[in-house]
Amino acid sequence: ISPACGSVHPLVRGMVSLPGRPVAARAYACGLGLYELYLNGERVGDEYLTPYYNDYHFWMQYQTYDVTRLLHEGDNVLGAMLGNGWYKGRFGFEANPRHGLFGDNFSFLCELRVTLEDGRELCFGTDRSWRWAPSPVLESSIYDGEVYDARLAIPGWCSDVCEPAGFRPVERAEESYTHLTERLSVPVRITEKLPVPKLIRTPKGENVLDFGQEITGWVEFHCSAPAGTRVYLQYDEILQDDCFYRDNLRSAKAEYTYFSDGSTARVRPHFTFYGFRYVKVEGVSQVRPEDFAGVHIRSDIDPTGSIETADSRVNQLFHNAMWGQFDNFLDIPTDCPQRDERLGWTGDAAIISATACKNLYMPAFFHHFLHNVGEEQQYYKGVVPFFVPAPKAPDEAGAFWLSGNPDGCAIWSDVATMMPWAVYENYGDLSLLREEYPVMKAWVERIRQDDQADGGRGLWLRGRQLGDWLALDREDGDTQNPFGATSLPYTATAFYYYSASLTAKAAKALGYGEDQQEYQGLCETIKAAFLEEYFQADGTLKIPVTQTACVLSLFFGLYPEGKRDVVLEALKERIRARGNHLDTGFCGTPFLCRALSDNGANDVAYTLFFNEDFPSWLYEVNMGATTVWERWNSILPDGSISGTGMNSLNHYAYGSIVDWMYRNLCGLNPVEEAPGFKKAVIRPMPDARLSWAKMKLDSAAGTYRIEWKYVDGQLHGSVTVPFDCQAQLLLPDGTQRQLTAGTYVF
Numbered sequence: 001i002s003p004a005c006g007s008v009h010p011l012v013r014g015m016v017s018l019p020g021r022p023v024a025a026r027a028y029a030c031g032l033g034l035y036e037l038y039l040n041g042e043r044v045g046d047e048y049l050t051p052y053y054n055d056y057h058f059w060m061q062y063q064t065y066d067v068t069r070l071l072h073e074g075d076n077v078l079g080a081m082l083g084n085g086w087y088k089g090r091f092g093f094e095a096n097p098r099h100g101l102f103g104d105n106f107s108f109l110c111e112l113r114v115t116l117e118d119g120r121e122l123c124f125g126t127d128r129s130w131r132w133a134p135s136p137v138l139e140s141s142i143y144d145g146e147v148y149d150a151r152l153a154i155p156g157w158c159s160d161v162c163e164p165a166g167f168r169p170v171e172r173a174e175e176s177y178t179h180l181t182e183r184l185s186v187p188v189r190i191t192e193k194l195p196v197p198k199l200i201r202t203p204k205g206e207n208v209l210d211f212g213q214e215i216t217g218w219v220e221f222h223c224s225a226p227a228g229t230r231v232y233l234q235y236d237e238i239l240q241d242d243c244f245y246r247d248n249l250r251s252a253k254a255e256y257t258y259f260s261d262g263s264t265a266r267v268r269p270h271f272t273f274y275g276f277r278y279v280k281v282e283g284v285s286q287v288r289p290e291d292f293a294g295v296h297i298r299s300d301i302d303p304t305g306s307i308e309t310a311d312s313r314v315n316q317l318f319h320n321a322m323w324g325q326f327d328n329f330l331d332i333p334t335d336c337p338q339r340d341e342r343l344g345w346t347g348d349a350a351i352i353s354a355t356a357c358k359n360l361y362m363p364a365f366f367h368h369f370l371h372n373v374g375e376e377q378q379y380y381k382g383v384v385p386f387f388v389p390a391p392k393a394p395d396e397a398g399a400f401w402l403s404g405n406p407d408g409c410a411i412w413s414d415v416a417t418m419m420p421w422a423v424y425e426n427y428g429d430l431s432l433l434r435e436e437y438p439v440m441k442a443w444v445e446r447i448r449q450d451d452q453a454d455g456g457r458g459l460w461l462r463g464r465q466l467g468d469w470l471a472l473d474r475e476d477g478d479t480q481n482p483f484g485a486t487s488l489p490y491t492a493t494a495f496y497y498y499s500a501s502l503t504a505k506a507a508k509a510l511g512y513g514e515d516q517q518e519y520q521g522l523c524e525t526i527k528a529a530f531l532e533e534y535f536q537a538d539g540t541l542k543i544p545v546t547q548t549a550c551v552l553s554l555f556f557g558l559y560p561e562g563k564r565d566v567v568l569e570a571l572k573e574r575i576r577a578r579g580n581h582l583d584t585g586f587c588g589t590p591f592l593c594r595a596l597s598d599n600g601a602n603d604v605a606y607t608l609f610f611n612e613d614f615p616s617w618l619y620e621v622n623m624g625a626t627t628v629w630e631r632w633n634s635i636l637p638d639g640s641i642s643g644t645g646m647n648s649l650n651h652y653a654y655g656s657i658v659d660w661m662y663r664n665l666c667g668l669n670p671v672e673e674a675p676g677f678k679k680a681v682i683r684p685m686p687d688a689r690l691s692w693a694k695m696k697l698d699s700a701a702g703t704y705r706i707e708w709k710y711v712d713g714q715l716h717g718s719v720t721v722p723f724d725c726q727a728q729l730l731l732p733d734g735t736q737r738q739l740t741a742g743t744y745v746f
């Protein structure tokens with residue numbers, strides 16, 4: 001049904017009469033843009049922002065609710081509030097996010113199936129008997145927030161059998177729900193409410209609440225102000241000069257306006273979310289912090305991994321990385337939760353996949369995302385766009401806008417191979433890999449098409465490449481320019497190789513022998529071309545040497561036979577040249593410490609890891625970060641923000657260091673032949689600069705624990721292998737042991 005209410009937010013309601021006592025009842029619902037379902041005055045379910053975010057041109061998801069408890073014999077009132085959301089609100093990318101990317105009309109679809117005590121089964125649906133009235137929600141927008149006028153609330157709108165005044169007929173919706181399917185989205189729920197915030201009175205006289213942690217969600221508050229009072233909240237992630245500051249949100253207004261009707265109320269927004277630590281409050285005569293709560297929402301996936309060490313800064317870094325994921329796993333993996341973006345940037349997701357699969361239980365969440373990736377990829381003929389879903393608005397010429405990248409881009413499009421492989425390695429689910437394999441293969445084939453067009457040598461020379469995004473190694477030293485110095489075709493070809501190799505491994509796991517051979521063969525071709533194009537026979541690079549160029553070569557094994565140490569030395573030299581600091585971006589950073597530790601330079605990995613000055617992971621920690629920043633220099637040493645064009649304090653990409661912490665620092669590694677941690681290689685790589693570390697992973701096969709500590713310069717530790725699992729233990733002194741389930745002390 002559609003209320004045909006234009007831009008007016010609607011409430012819709014319908015009656016359901018039951019001629020007997022219900023013993024089982026389910027509601028199936030979907031509403032556009034966003035909906036909240038109510039039954040007899042109670043909100044149904046505990047999810048927010050339904051029906052979630054996917055390309056609504058391709059498919060829509062309905063949610064299923066058990067409503068037995070809420071129904072009774074006789075008349076029942078079913079209702080829904082509707083908001084704009086991703087479907088029709090202001091959303092997208094570039095200077096002017098648009099309205100109506102997927103459609104312009106509100107609509108709602110619901111089916112209620114009830115079993116009565118006497119065994120009768122009844123089915124009700126949204127039909128022309130439903131009625132609508134204007135909602136107290138006056139405006140709603142993912143980026144801009146919400147306006148709610150409690151004076152316009154209609155008491156009993158979803159509970160009174162007798163229809164309150166103001167309701168009128170609905171129409172049949174023109175929206176097509178034909179691609180309606182059961183959900184793949186993981187429920188978005190309130191997972192935490194933060195303790196009472198600190199109230200700051202700023203030099204400008206503003207009342208600002210500090211929640212002490214950057215979160216995604218909203219503020220809920222107690223209001224008992226006189227009728228007509230306008231309470232106005234603004235959200236942001238940092239103070240500047242001790243005052244409220246929000247310029248880095250760009251065009252996102254991120255605000256909430258509430259007009260009181262004079263009654264006492266617990267207030268929250270319905271159809272938006274914010275990324276914030278600070279909230280400025282206006283319109284309240286006396287701001288009492290205990291009246292406000294920071295409400296954290298996210299896709300409700302369970303944490304599975306934890307790491308603790310002797311160093312509180314390292315622990316804070318782990319915490320920040322974890323929160324970067326909590327905050328950005330909101331139905332899809334987003335780049336950031338606060339500015340006018342919040343898009344499923346595929347490169348960011350690719351980079352974090354391996355870390356995420358240890359920190360949190362990811363299969364369902366990533367499966368949903370990869371389903372979306374597959375849909376987009378089919379639409380774009382093999383290309384995986386910069387972000388998924390890719391809102392498609394027709395441009396002036398009527399052509400659909402391809403999120404600026406018609407040929408795909410290394411790392412970003414490689415989410416097609418990196419994410420499925422991370423899920424397989426960590427959880428060992430062959431059925432998921434089988435479903436996602438076509439996405440992997442289609443992406444490699446799409447690169448191969450470009451390669452063929454350039455003579456089929458095994459190089460990838462096309463695409464709008466972003467390369468080592470946000471690296472700090474530019475010759476001109478411009479740290480605001482996001483393009484790094486590593487050669488773009490070099491990076492692209494290295495990832496062509498990586499994607500082909502992951503596809504070959506997946507084919508092997510799935511028993512697709514022909515494909516396995518095909519992609520192994522392709523890997524050999526790419527490697528030969530890569531070495532010829534970019535390396536001298538002595539192992540030196542023909543392109544300008546950067547840290548990232550060396551990291552990719554080492555991590556992917558792309559160096560001339562026997563010349564690994566030449567590349568390693570070049571990397572160490574580049575690090576020394578930066579005063580023992582990193583200068584890598586999106587391509588190099590996820591693999592930097594792993595490439596060092598795995599190739600005999602564990603001490604250098606620790607040096608980078610323990611750096612405290614810019615650029616380093618702990619610099620952010622020392623500057624008070626509670627999540628991971630987008631840029632190494634998001635905030636300058638004097639506390640000022642380095643720029644506002646593209647600068648978020650909640651981007652998870654560099655949190656990928658946590659993968660190194662699990663695999664190298666603590667030592668837990670999955671084994672390809674027995675994925676999902678049925679088998680593991682346990683190889684702790686301690687360093688005396690850290691006196692102890694311990695980790696726990698609730699893997700798909702059971703709980704692993706690893707601890708090590710230095711006592712009087714001697715290394716001690718213990719390892720727990722879960723039931724029915726096996727591990728190979730490799731200690732720094734060269735000791736090797738095969739372990740079965742149990743706890744072992746060394």
Ligand code: BGC
Binds near residue numbers: 341651
């Ligand atoms: C996003 C990134 C993204 C990048 C690529 C940014 O605006 O926030 O994280 O990957 O653009 O262009």
